[in-house]
Amino acid sequence: MPRESKELxxxxxxxxxxxxxxxxxxxxxxxxxxxxxxxxxxxxxxxxGRRREMGLGPYPEVxxxxxxxxxxxxxxxxxxxDVTRFxxxxxxxxxxxxxxxxxxxxxxxxTNTPPKS
Numbered sequence: 001m002p003r004e005s006k007e008l009x010x011x012x013x014x015x016x017x018x019x020x021x022x023x024x025x026x027x028x029x030x031x032x033x034x035x036x037x038x039x040x041x042x043x044x045x046x047x048x049g050r051r052r053e054m055g056l057g058p059y060p061e062v063x064x065x066x067x068x069x070x071x072x073x074x075x076x077x078x079x080x081x082d083v084t085r086f087x088x089x090x091x092x093x094x095x096x097x098x099x100x101x102x103x104x105x106x107x108x109x110x111t112n113t114p115p116k117s
Contacts, residue, residue: 007024007025009064013031016033016039020032021033023068026075030042030044040055041055041058043074045074045078
């Protein structure tokens with residue numbers, strides 16, 4: 001769990017210098033300020049033992065309050081499957097499993113054997 005950071009106001013967010021800054025309100029909610037001046041919202045979390053960063057949108061179009069609410073919503077979804085790999089929540093169908101050994105040479109066996117689940 002990310003450490004708690006002080007909640008920044010909208011004015012403080014607007015004045016942040018270049019770098020990645022925690023804005024508070026939601027654990028892992030960050031504002032990335034690039035050297036070009038562009039700003040974007042990130043939500044950093046651990047999913048399946050790996051750190052993930054999800055983009056929530058650019059700063060002027062997505063305000064502080066909206067980023068916090070979207071970050072909280074995404075945090076709730078993270079407790080389920082890996083939302084960065086499967087954004088629509090559906091996992092792809094498992095691939096067909098091929099038989100091994102002598103059965104691989106038998107076309108009849110291959111066509112009549114259902115895939116393992």
